[in-house]
Amino acid sequence: MTNLSTNTKPTWCQGCYNFQILAGVKNFLEKSKIGRENIAIVTGIGCHAKIFDYINLNGINTLHGRVLPTCLGIKIGNPNLTVLGFAGDGDAYAEGMEHLIHAARYNSDIKYFVHNNQVFALTVGQPTPVTEVGFKDKTTPQGVKIYPLNPIKLMLASGASFVARVFADSKQVEYVLKEALKHKGFAFIEVLQPCLIFHPDISYGNKVYSLDKVGHDKSNFGQAWKRAQEFDYNTVKKIPLGIFYQTQKPIFEEQFPQLMNLKKNKIGWKDVKR
Amino acid sequence: MHNMRLNILFGGEAGQGPNILTHVLGEALMKQGYYVFYSRDYQSVIRGGHNFNVLTFSDIPVYSNDSQIDILVALDENTEKIHKKDLKKGGLILKGHPSNMYYAGKLFKILGLDFKILEIELKELGKRFDENIKESEKGYKDAEKSIELVKVSSKKSYFTNGNQGISQGAIKSGLDIYYAYPMTPATPVIGELAEKQEENNILVLQLENEIAVINAAVGSASTGAKAMVGTSGGGFDLMTEGLSLTGMAEVGLVIYLSQRPGPATGVATYTGQGDLNIARHSGHGEFPRLVLAPGDPKESQELTNQAFYFSQKFKIPSIIISDKHLGESFYTLNENPVITASKKLISFGRYNSYEKDANGSAAENAEIIQKNVEMRLRKAKEIEKEAGKFEQYKTYGKKNSKNVIVSWGSPKGAILDSIKDLDCEFLQVLYIEPFPDLKKEMEGKNLILIENNSIGQLAPLIAEKTGIFIEDKNKILRYDGRPFLCDELKKEIEGRLR
Incomplete structure (x- = not known):
């Protein structure tokens, strides 16, 4: 059992759902046999990114929107590392959108968590690409006019080999991290994480249900596509949670003999003698 | 003894193969012991348009081209139209044949070079050897030796x-x-x-x-x-x-x-x-x-x-x-x-x-x-x-001359070629950051700045670090997308020497 705690006092708001995500990730990794030195975490910029300071792992608290190329670079730098990326919905769906689509296409063995609170929280409440029509803040006094993006559909269409959505509950996060790590390739995990201050959840409650409990076949793309449409991020009727889709595709790292050699010898480029 | 400096221009449409022709000839001349430099002028097109290379060679080091051409190799009609004005008096035009390697043979004969050398080059090139050798043999037969090259001994060089x-x-x-x-x-x-x-x-x-x-x-x-x-x-x-x-x-x-x-x-x-x-x-x-x-x-x-x-x-x-x-x-x-x-x-x-x-x-x-x-x-x-442990700048030319040319990057070649018999020193800055201490080298000198841009970006950096300002009239700037050419640059420098 590894202790991954840090001395930094969390500055998330009291009761923030980010604590649930931190707990889920930390609980799992502290129990896992991967070993601290074999894990890398990358975070973007926003409330979610504070997780970097509360979990004692190597990695980069990188620029806004650039979590995925940074993860890819770390994985290529040392393919033996378990690489976990954390981003906000602003990071993932606004500033860094181009990287998201390509990450799904590359299928590098990276696990990517999007803390989706449907708002830019750390910059005090502006809408993101997944904010519902009609949402108002100081920058949008007339209300949001543009219909939100459905990231689950986007990831399915982009060829992601693992597409999941969970609620920000430590048990759900732990479960999905375990499943994502078992998966070989890129894992897209959206965590619905309502912001208590700028986008408080009042209506998710009984509208969420688990895909596991309705006999969903995660290997069936058609079923996944259908389930993905049940929640359009605009109005809340039904929200399916769990793994929408999982399939096996060629992994980025495995396409390059140079990287396979590093993997075989359990080293990174740093250890390559020239 | 007078040094030889010959300019050959190869022009044609993209796809006609002026690059391979230039490179094969350049390598062959280099292996004979000549100093060869060639630049490429090409448009952002895949087929068609007008592309040309200028190859300059000499018995002494050469790092630039001239505006005036000795031999014009025209793979298409356009080349002749565009570049005829740059041909020296008595210069040659080679034209009227569709194959690029035909001209390789022809040039070898004109320059009095052994055909075997070309054969080796074409063998090394590998691609389309049979066709290339046939065409170049034809070109070799169709020409007469008309240029006497200064003899050189082969040396260990790389291209x-x-x-x-x-x-x-x-x-x-x-x-x-x-x-x-x-x-x-x-x-x-x-x-x-x-x-x-x-x-x-x-x-x-x-x-x-x-x-x-x-x-x-x-x-x-x-x-x-x-x-x-x-x-x-x-x-x-x-x-x-x-x-x-x-x-x-x-x-x-x-x-x-x-x-x-x-x-x-x-x-x-x-x-x-x-x-x-x-x-x-x-x-x-x-x-x-x-x-x-x-x-x-x-x-x-x-x-x-x-x-x-x-x-x-x-x-x-x-x-x-x-x-x-x-x-x-x-x-x-x-x-x-x-x-x-x-x-x-x-x-x-x-x-x-x-x-x-x-x-x-x-x-x-x-x-x-x-x-x-x-x-x-x-x-x-x-x-x-x-x-400080590395060479942050270099000087060339006449030491202690009152005229000092300052530049950085690719203009170096044309500057070196054009100052050979001028009363000036050339200071090339290699380290832009951290900037070397150049005050002693520049104080009291007639500074001439040469840059391939329109505002002379090195000048304010020099002023910032040394307090020395270069007069606008002493800035030789080219900003038409083309590199400096030796013969033109020499005139520009001469007009600014004191």
């Missing part, structure tokens, strides 16, 4: 361009991963390195854009890999946020910036030196960096190597600034580059784009901020000191 210099320099420095997105004129480096990736156990990757490129490179570099990226101005602009990240996170990275002319898309396949200021100042915030400007392929190797050395030792970004003219022109060199070994000194830990505390976590504390800033300032001083 190379700036982009090969960058690639070789990176490989010799222990490059692990090269990331790029295609952008002329930096693109050939991707191909150079990709071709050699398996034999050298390096990885070459093209990602979705320059933003991904630099951030992936930062990721790899943070694990301890020696990483490098390459681009031109527009792509470099996209990378500058990542550049700033390397400064803050203290991750060593080598960046190849190959200039093309103009803002925005500018002129994709032509040359210029308009990006000195962005190399120096791009990226927000204050952080140390290295900016190095090679002037030939050998310096491209050496400065790429030094870029790795500094990036590893000081965990900083190092920028190598070059351009299309240096990157794609072929030079005859006969000295080997000096290579300094650089250890991999970066190891994986907790990196941050925020100002950070001792644990690598984000910090807003005033004391920590001040401490970090002062650490970066100290580092800049250490880099300055370390740079």
Whole structure:
């Protein structure tokens, strides 16, 4: 059992759902046999990114929107590392959108968590690409006019080999991290994480249900596509949670003999003698 | 004895093969012991248009072309129309045949060279040997020897361009991963390195854009890999946020910036030196960096190597600034580059784009901020000191002349060729950042600035560092996308000597 705690006092708001995500990730990794030195975490910029300071792992608290190329670079730098990326919905769906689509296409063995609170929280409440029509803040006094993006559909269409959505509950996060790590390739995990201050959840409650409990076949793309449409991020009727889709595709790292050699010898480029 | 200097222009449509023809002839002449230089002028088209190369060769070192041509090889009618005005009195026009290698044979005969040498070159070329040899034999038969070359003895030389210099320099420095997105004129480096990736156990990757490129490179570099990226101005602009990240996170990275002319898309396949200021100042915030400007392929190797050395030792970004003219022109060199070994000194830990505390976590504390800033300032001083161990500038020509030409980068070639019998010294700046102490070299001199841009970006840097201003009338600036030519430049310099 590894202790991954840090001395930094969390500055998330009291009761923030980010604590649930931190707990889920930390609980799992502290129990896992991967070993601290074999894990890398990358975070973007926003409330979610504070997780970097509360979990004692190597990695980069990188620029806004650039979590995925940074993860890819770390994985290529040392393919033996378990690489976990954390981003906000602003990071993932606004500033860094181009990287998201390509990450799904590359299928590098990276696990990517999007803390989706449907708002830019750390910059005090502006809408993101997944904010519902009609949402108002100081920058949008007339209300949001543009219909939100459905990231689950986007990831399915982009060829992601693992597409999941969970609620920000430590048990759900732990479960999905375990499943994502078992998966070989890129894992897209959206965590619905309502912001208590700028986008408080009042209506998710009984509208969420688990895909596991309705006999969903995660290997069936058609079923996944259908389930993905049940929640359009605009109005809340039904929200399916769990793994929408999982399939096996060629992994980025495995396409390059140079990287396979590093993997075989359990080293990174740093250890390559020239 | 009078030195020989001959200019041959090869022109045609893209796809007619003027490049292979120029290269085959250039290599053959180089192997005979001549000094050969050729530049490429091509448009952003795949087929058609008008492309031409000018090959200049001599019995003494040559690094540039002239505006006046001795032999015009016209693979199409357009070439003759466009370039006839540049033909010297009594110059030759070779035309009217569709095959490029026909002219190789013809030129060999005209220059009185042994056909066997051409045969060896065509064998080495490999592709379409039978057809090439047949055509060149025909050309050889169709011509008479009409130019008497100064005899030279063969020597150990190599024929190379700036982009090969960058690639070789990176490989010799222990490059692990090269990331790029295609952008002329930096693109050939991707191909150079990709071709050699398996034999050298390096990885070459093209990602979705320059933003991904630099951030992936930062990721790899943070694990301890020696990483490098390459681009031109527009792509470099996209990378500058990542550049700033390397400064803050203290991750060593080598960046190849190959200039093309103009803002925005500018002129994709032509040359210029308009990006000195962005190399120096791009990226927000204050952080140390290295900016190095090679002037030939050998310096491209050496400065790429030094870029790795500094990036590893000081965990900083190092920028190598070059351009299309240096990157794609072929030079005859006969000295080997000096290579300094650089250890991999970066190891994986907790990196941050925020100002950070001792644990690598984000910090807003005033004391920590001040401490970090002062650490970066100290580092800049250490880099300055370390740079003193390397050749930060070079001087050529007449020592102690009252006339001093100052330049950086690719104009070096045309300057060296044009000052051979002029009363002037030439000072080439290799280290843009940290800038060498040049006050003593410049004080009281008649300074003449030569740059391939419209505002003379080196001049304000010199003024900033030395307090010495270069008069506007002493600035020789070319900004039409073309490189300096020896005969024209010589006249420009002569008019400014005192």
